[in-house]
Amino acid sequence: MVHGWTNLSSSVDSVFLFIMGISLVLLVGVTGAMVYFAVRYRRSRHPRAENIEGNLPLEIVWTVVPTLLVLAIFWVGWKSFVYMRTVPQDAMLVKVTARMWSWHFTYENGATSEVLKIPVNRPVKLAITSADVLHSLSIPAFRVKEDAVPGRENYLWFQPEVTGSYDLFCTEYCGMGHSAMITKVEVMAEKDFNAWYLEATGKSAPGKAGPDGAKLFAEKGCSACHSIDGSPKVGPTLKGVFGHRMTVLTNGKEREITADEAYLRRSLLDPAADVVKGFPPIMPSQKGVLTDAEIDALVEYLKTLREHEHEREH
């Protein structure tokens, strides 16, 4: 058995070692024979070659033996994979939404987080989807990975066995922020996790004070593309956006507009309708992604950025 962070690590690593073992034997065999022949039969030592056209038994051996070997490799790889795809009934479900370029985890009780917090020694199932383009959720230490595909829900599961903090990467290229689409997995002791879980629920439970725009702005991935300090990123800065006059492209035609509340709302729900001149039309629509309350909160928040209004770069 190999040491691992999850129940899967050890089984994947044993498959790896099995393949590596076979491969090394073959590699050393092939290379060794080649080098030995090249030295032993070099022209100065062996001036006259012997013409051996072939040997049927040998051909059969090196067809059949590798076939059996690869079938064995397939078998162990597949067995281990079946285990990776069979989710235990009692697995805890976490919904994952990937978007350019951030991760969002939603728990069954409605708690949300930007970091994947999970209890140790409990099976966890991640149900993964994407709000815009392809992404892929990868936790190398856990030996798991699955793509986030818009319009589809993929899944994976694992059972962490050691508490600690692990890297979570996006491993499907998704544009400029791909290499920054990194977050952490926190594997917590049962007790710590429960404490966080209950508290997190309390905060975002409906009915309490409405959502906080500034927090949403950071959490929902807006800050991946927009600054609030005036510097342009992938998208225009949102510093002083409210009430600002600017040129947008509507259906390919330029027009001048002033950013009012309706415009801001439209920018969030249907970003392709008016595209700020000089920027690509890549902003993901938040329609169906954010609740109405969250949209309201964000729009309110964007309006407040006006106070700092000075010169805005485009």
Next chain:
Amino acid sequence: MNDSTQTAVQHRDYAGAKLGMWLFLFTEILLFGGLFLVYSVYRSMYPEDFHEAAAGLSVVLGTVNTVILLTSSLTMALAISALQRGNTRQSVLLQGATIVLGLVFLVNKYFEWSGHIHEGIFPNAPELLARSHGQVQFYGLYYVMTGLHGLHVVAGLALIGIMLSLTIRQRITREDNGKLENAGLYWHLVDLIWIYLFPLFYLIT
């Protein structure tokens, strides 16, 4: 093409040219094959929507166009055998008939397309996007597949046009008609593809 080998590049390696033409047709089959793959995937994903969408196409128009194309294949085949029998005049007439039939096919297609476009049914049109996902895919495929087929008809007509002028100028003759045969093969392939497009788009009820 068999193991009988040969001494030098012959200036007229008919069998070679024909083999090359068939290989080219294979590539065409796979070019459309990619679209047939997409078609079958979306049809199996949205069977009901496809049926509904197909109701928007005119079976009569599709049938008429099928008959036209089949007939043009006949005239093309006859044009070749006429030339092989040495009847250049008849061959020229039959090639001309093929071109006319091909043009009629295109004209029909034009009316069909513009009809749909008038109704607001074309890719990315709000009218179409308001419909179900399967309908969007159906009409996307309809435009792309019949459009690509239409381009092949145009190419085929241009090819036959060239053959026609070569025949008239006696550059394609009874003895040397490999080019015409190959153009014929291409034209039949265009027909062949339509034979499948027709039921896939017009006849799903």
Next chain:
Amino acid sequence: METNFYNTPGKHKGILAWVLSTDHKRIGLLYLSCMTAFFLTGMTLGLLMRLELIAPGRTLMAASTYNALFTLHGVIMIFLFIIPGIPAALGNFMLPLQIGAQDVSFPRLNLMSWWFYIIGAAVAITSLFTGGGAPDTGWTFYVPYSIRTGTNVSLAVFGVFLMGISSTLTGLNFVTTIHRLRAPGMSWFRMPLFVWSIYATGWVQLLATPVIAITLLMLMAERFFGIGFFDPAKGGDPILFEHLFWIYSHPAVYIMILPAMGAVSEIIPVFARRTIFGYKAIAFSSLGIALFGYLVWGHHMFTSGMSDEARMIFSLLTFLVAVPSGIKVFNWVASLYKGSIRLDTPFLYIMAFIFLFSIGGLTGLVQGALATNVHVHGTYFIVAHFHYVMFGGTVFAFIAALHYWFPKMSGRMYHEGRARIAALALFIGFNTLYFPMFVLGWQGMPRRYYDYLPHYQPLHVVSTVGSWILATGILLMLYNLFRSLRTGEKAGDNPWGGTTLEWKTSSPPPVENFEKIPEVTTGPYHYQ
């Protein structure tokens, strides 16, 4: 002076004598020179990428520049260099010679293919400077990102489309040529193995390339008309695009490697001065690879959300395709047994090929196994794998063949001493550059990352240093070949003592290849 195809006047003069020539040898050299230029460009991009990756964070360039760099590096290396690669350059030159023909079946189509290639390349390169800037999708053009990005994907895709036409027509031409124009007496089993491999490649080009052509057309239609084939918001399926892409692009990796394997099968008997071991096994395994190569594309999509049943079947089939490659390797090694081996540069590269390709291929098995694929997919493990098979495999064999056929093409010998030093530098540099990537990948370092976590840095530094050694080797190798064009000794018709037909004519060959078409009475590697 002897007349050869260089000094025989044709219809045109100057540069036109080349770009309008239908002589397969001239067309082959046209491809070769363009490809060398693209190769150097692609490598320079690779070198810049390595520089950027020497430290985390921004070193040289912005993230968007880096993303454009690896996209271009991939597109150039795959579509401008390695796919036309051996068949279009060396195959064009050698195929008619090896089967004793005066030219290919359709010389004008051959020239047209080159024009498609060069126009396609020009279009792809134009995409860098026009529209929304250099494409940044990776060479795989995955949707929906490739539909949404503002960069100039459409033009790049159109360029690739044109190059696809070129590749298809080349395959068509070669298959027909092999069927029709073999010299008298050259039955199928008297064909050199290089010809067999080109034949198998030709079929793959014919049957796979149209699929990428239509896929790229759909992608363009998507960008221009918003048809929605791959847009989930319109009911489209992004995974279907992955299928379509890999239906071509997996067979394409065999378009890259098969001709290389053919070149290896050609060089080994000549330098071991004995017949090849298992001629038929090698010939049929080429067809086997071409055949099975069609059935395994799904192994690029094991984590895409494809059905588990499909993952299982594709994994199984992937393993079967490894067997014919193994058969080849074993037969090559057996061909050295009781040979009389000359350790000249081409042979040194062949030994490097067998070693590096085996590493690349065997790590392919790690990726083909479902459980381990999940871990290594999308990481530097993959990057290491494909550089081992494409660079360590195809490019090393290409370089070997270039040295082997250099005297036939130029009439002169290259400088052996310099060539060996370059080979050594290439071998060391290559392993320093790419081996660490296996480790990085196993540790989880994702590919296409502009920035990375600090604990990956040491291995990245090793890798970058390796790229400098490798660059030195490549430049020395090219310098040697170019210099030898002028200063090399006269080679004579058959400097290596080869037995295939290209050695039976003068170096460089005359315009119509042979004074008199040879009659073939024996197998291709008939010694004694």
Next chain:
Amino acid sequence: MNEQDNHIVTTKTFAAVWIALLMLTAITVSVAKMHLGAFSAFTAIAIASAKAGLVLWYFMHLKYEKRLLKFLLLVPILTLAVIIGLTFVDVWYR
């Protein structure tokens, strides 16, 4: 293969093939009107393939070609079948 030996097909044969094609078209249109459910897709493809076979066999002269060419034609068809089949292993079980 003897290049000069171009088999000339008679006008009668071609006309017969054409009539058969038209009849098959008529059949497929009327079958489509009968609403046979899943079966209708199958008949439509079967009839189309019969038509395609006629065009290939007579109009495209395949009947009079060497075995090699007939055999080669199977290659793209099988390739296409395999491509679609394997893709459906994904699509159906997803």
